[in-house]
Amino acid sequence: MPVCPLLRKTSAGPFETVTEALGTRSGRQEPSLSFEFFPPRNQEEAADQLWRSFDALMEVSPDFISVTYGAGGSNRETSLAVVERMARDVMTIGHLTCVGGSRASTAETISRFEDAGVHSILALRGDAPQDNPDALKTGELKSALELVHLVRQTSNLEVGVAAFPEVHPESPHMEHDSMVLEMKQSAGATYAMTQLFFTVDAYTDLVSSAKIAGATMPIIPGLMPVGNAAKVLRMAEMSGAAIPVELLKELENAGSDAEARVIGMEYSIKLARDLVDAGAPGLHIFSMNLSKAALEVARGAGLCR
Secondary structure, eight states, X not given: OOOOOOOOSSTTOSOSSHHHHHHHHHHTTOOEEEEEEOOOOSXXXXXXXXXXXXXXXXXXXXXXXXXXXXXXXXXXXXXXXXXXXXXXXXXXXXXXXOTTOOHHHHHHHHHHHHHTTOOEEEEEOOOOOTTOTTHXXXXXXXXXXXXXXXXXXXXXXXXXXXXXXXXXXTOXXXXXXXXXHHHHHHHTXXXXXXXXXXOHHHHHHHHHHXXXXXXXXXXXXXXXXXXXXXXXXXXXXXXXXXXXXXXXXXXXXXXXXXXXXXXXXXXXXXXXXXXXXXXXXXXXXXXXXXXXXXXXXXXXXXXXX
């Protein structure tokens, strides 16, 4: 099994921040490699799957990984436990949502991330939890920008933010999104990660618009392997990501799930390669706590030398 050539400085990996990882990779004219995981639900089987996948993906020495965080902090304790365990082996980004939260409780969570060995937080507004649909109106913190300010005020953590290649669902247009990115950068964010998307143009248009607005921080594309076509199509519909017509037709005309998987993975690997060729600083692969498709994309894109 090929392994990416990294010189490990400690048992927790060679990098302490995303900025350091991207800077080192850029100096070598190499893209970074990273993966996203989510905390398992309260099922032993789901937890076993997560850790098997984590171990498999660590074999290709990612530069960093990230762990998601539930709406309204609904899985905070599980997320913190996963982050703490992963941070022993690799630089780990803790996702943090703020919707519905108070400044004090969110600052306490930030402190707990630091105690867990986190050096970088992805600051997100998040969605209102199902049991508190009015959280956007009632919470003290109402935007990711406010969260960026709070992280910078209360910690020494690096801060990343989300970016939306096909425009945030509540935004009027890309220019508005780009202006917000610039505001987050000015508040202290040093990198951005995108939501899922399926065309190179969606990414390059975002980067160009951001630069015009003054947001020059690295924007790392988030890539969802189309290993399970039905599941990915559902997620795309939920997120508002547009599926290219030709890809959709090919998937719909596939004679079996196995054939659909081949079509989807070939498309995913080509997209990954094209993003690197277009100048993306790296790829952040959404693993869905499964290693097979994520590894196929990483290797297919040449990120494991």
